[in-house]
Amino acid sequence: MKAVNAYPPSLRRCLEELQKLPGIGPKSAQRILFHLLERGAGASVELAETLLALGKRVERCPDCRAFKEAGAACALCGDPSRDGRLLCIVESAADVLLIEGTGEFRGHYHVLHGLLSPMKGIHPEQLGLEVLDRRLGGGTVEEVILATPPTAEGEATASYLANHLAGRVAQISRIAYGLPVGTDFQYVDTLTLSRALSGRRRFL
Amino acid sequence: MPALSSEAFVLLRHPLTESSWIVTLFTREEGVVRAVAKGARRTTSPFRGALEPLSRVRVEVVLKEGRELGTLRSAELLEGSLDLHGRWPEAAVLMGMGETLERALPAHAAEEESYRLLGAVLAGLRAGAPPLLAWVYFSAWLLRLHGVFPRPEGCVTCGAQGYPLLLDLGAGEWRCPRCQRQRPAEGRALTGPMASLLEAVFRSPLASLARREFPQEALSALSGMVYWALAAYLGRPLATWPALESLGGAAGP
Numbered sequence: 001m002k003a004v005n006a007y008p009p010s011l012r013r014c015l016e017e018l019q020k021l022p023g024i025g026p027k028s029a030q031r032i033l034f035h036l037l038e039r040g041a042g043a044s045v046e047l048a049e050t051l052l053a054l055g056k057r058v059e060r061c062p063d064c065r066a067f068k069e070a071g072a073a074c075a076l077c078g079d080p081s082r083d084g085r086l087l088c089i090v091e092s093a094a095d096v097l098l099i100e101g102t103g104e105f106r107g108h109y110h111v112l113h114g115l116l117s118p119m120k121g122i123h124p125e126q127l128g129l130e131v132l133d134r135r136l137g138g139g140t141v142e143e144v145i146l147a148t149p150p151t152a153e154g155e156a157t158a159s160y161l162a163n164h165l166a167g168r169v170a171q172i173s174r175i176a177y178g179l180p181v182g183t184d185f186q187y188v189d190t191l192t193l194s195r196a197l198s199g200r201r202r203f204l
Numbered sequence: 205m206p207a208l209s210s211e212a213f214v215l216l217r218h219p220l221t222e223s224s225w226i227v228t229l230f231t232r233e234e235g236v237v238r239a240v241a242k243g244a245r246r247t248t249s250p251f252r253g254a255l256e257p258l259s260r261v262r263v264e265v266v267l268k269e270g271r272e273l274g275t276l277r278s279a280e281l282l283e284g285s286l287d288l289h290g291r292w293p294e295a296a297v298l299m300g301m302g303e304t305l306e307r308a309l310p311a312h313a314a315e316e317e318s319y320r321l322l323g324a325v326l327a328g329l330r331a332g333a334p335p336l337l338a339w340v341y342f343s344a345w346l347l348r349l350h351g352v353f354p355r356p357e358g359c360v361t362c363g364a365q366g367y368p369l370l371l372d373l374g375a376g377e378w379r380c381p382r383c384q385r386q387r388p389a390e391g392r393a394l395t396g397p398m399a400s401l402l403e404a405v406f407r408s409p410l411a412s413l414a415r416r417e418f419p420q421e422a423l424s425a426l427s428g429m430v431y432w433a434l435a436a437y438l439g440r441p442l443a444t445w446p447a448l449e450s451l452g453g454a455a456g457p
């Protein structure tokens with residue numbers, strides 16, 4: 001992309017910044033950039049102000065580590081209709097949204113902000129265990145659900161957490177490994193199938 | 205296009221794009237091979253579930269002349285590793301072995317014995333070998349296979365049979381304290397109990413050691429010595445060391 005060098009510096013800088021975002025390559029960055037320019041100065045200013053507020057007004061909740069508006073109560077922890085006996089541990093704040101989308105879970109959350117991966121520099125100290133311990137110390141939580149993904153890091157993190165939590169809570173559960181809904185057995189890999197079998201539940 | 209077809213262990217995987225991984229494979233036929241696994245991060249990928257670290261797979265990799273990075277054509281899972289990742293601290297041993305092999309093995313050079321060692325350690329862990337013993341077994345054997353941690357058979361200079369013996373890491377030789385003039389730091393001496401543990405490691409499969417009791421103090425000291433030698437061999441400490449410390453071995457360098 002030699003032509004980029006012909007762009008004005010502000011434009012080039014914006015292209016560079018956009019490409020640091022996940023899933024944005026040079027082409028997408030250009031598309032976003034020109035779209036903003038076409039819409040006029042107002043569009044970029046509005047976006048810039050929104051982003052500025054994101055950086056300044058959004059913080060981690062000290063109790064669940066999900067994101068919340070600075071100075072306001074956490075929409076999750078502050079909701080009295082939620083079941084304080086259930087605590088679901090997830091890798092990221094995006095996972096909270098996914099689980100909320102199912103409508104199946106009305107308990108509380110703990111967001112790890114990563115999975116154990118010493119190679120990537122993610123160690124137990126980064127998982128907010130002191131926050132978790134404080135919440136469990138309150139004595140209300142009866143069941144912790146380990147909802148990390150069924151990957152090497154997800155499994156390792158779940159087992160590390162299970163060791164850490166043993167004896168501090170009545171029940172520790174792991175989300176089930178299952179078959180994708182609507183899938184024919186012929187198209188399922190053997191690992192998923194074997195995990196679905198070992199994780200079977202009583203039907204009758 | 206020539207394709208490498210081999211059994212392999214997945215050592216590591218890094219995201220390349222939103223949908224693809226770069227996987228580091230320890231193939232039986234050609235040693236370490238790196239390849240792009242296109243689309244592997246999608247839930248519909250045929251590679252899905254087969255590329256978790258320390259899984260044993262059968263792979264086909266297309267390698268182009270003069271290019272370091274190949275393209276993964278197929279990967280069939282032979283033995284998964286999620287059972288062991290789901291057991292802490294066994295998972296820490298798997299992470300440590302993945303990093304060590306990725307750093308210790310040269311690319312495109314088969315190492316049949318190191319390949320078998322990895323399989324044996326995974327089997328040993330499944331048979332219930334204590335994780336610290338498994339880690340010591342792996343690192344002592346890997347260093348021995350690479351010529352830097354020989355089986356101790358007395359002082360190589362004067363032939364004295366007693367202990368302690370000191371490891372001359374540069375030469376890969378054991379010497380008695382009288383012959384080894386450069387004194388290594390505290391704790392780098394092989395005592396009698398450590399030597400009999402090391403002898404068991406070099407003589408028996410890990411799975412068969414799973415049922416034997418070893419003095420914890422000797423195991424811990426030996427782990428410290430082996431890790432010191434490993435870090436020196438690799439040129440710097442392991443990133444996974446903080447996780448391995450939870451196994452209860454002696455402090456690293």
Ligand SMILES: [Zn+2]
Nearest residue numbers: 061064074077
């Ligand atoms: Zn909260």
Ligand SMILES: [Zn+2]
Nearest residue numbers: 359362380383
């Ligand atoms: Zn001597």
